[in-house]
Amino acid sequence: VKEWVRGDHMVLDANADYFGGRPYLDRIVVKVIPDVSVAFAALEKGDVHYLPFRGVVGGPPYQLVDRLKQSPTLEVRLYDVSSMQRLFFRNDKPPFNNLKVRQAIAHAINKKFILDKLLFGYGQMAHSEVPPAMKWAYNPN
Incomplete structure (x- = not known):
């Protein structure tokens, strides 16, 4: 880390002594852009070169993916991630100490509705604490 200005940016310089060889890039600048619309506009203008998509939490909404795919200057790469959305309950207090309530x-x-309407089809349903993207640990059976 060459420079870090909290809430603004971070400058990462290549480590010439890295055991795996010198990285392809000499420097990466990570900009903090809290407003999604400003970040999206910066990507379209070429002011930034990468924008992580986190869907409903922390990133541009998934409905923008199709718009990005139409841009001749941008490349959209989709990949599975192991992050999940969860609900947590205090199982030691009523009503959540009742297994039937938690099952209900x-x-x-409606997980399919969430996947289709909120995530615009970008995602997978997880049926356990191990999401399908964790292929080394996931067993659908």
Whole structure:
């Protein structure tokens, strides 16, 4: 880390002594752009070269992916990630200390609706604490 200005940017310089050889890039500048629309505009203008998509939490909404795919100057790469959205309950207090209540909530949540409408089809349903993207640990059976 060459420079870090909290809330603004971080400058990362290549480590010439890295055991795996010198990196392809000499420097990476990570800019903090808290406003999604400003970050998206910066990407379209070429002011930034990468924008992580985190969907509903912390990044541009997934409905912008199709718009990005139409841009002749941008490349959209989609890949599986192991992050998940979860609900946590205090299982030692009513009503969540009742297994039937927790099961009812699990069945009441329309996961397909969330995947299709909120995530615009970008994602996978996880049925356990191990998401499908963790291929080394995931067993659908």
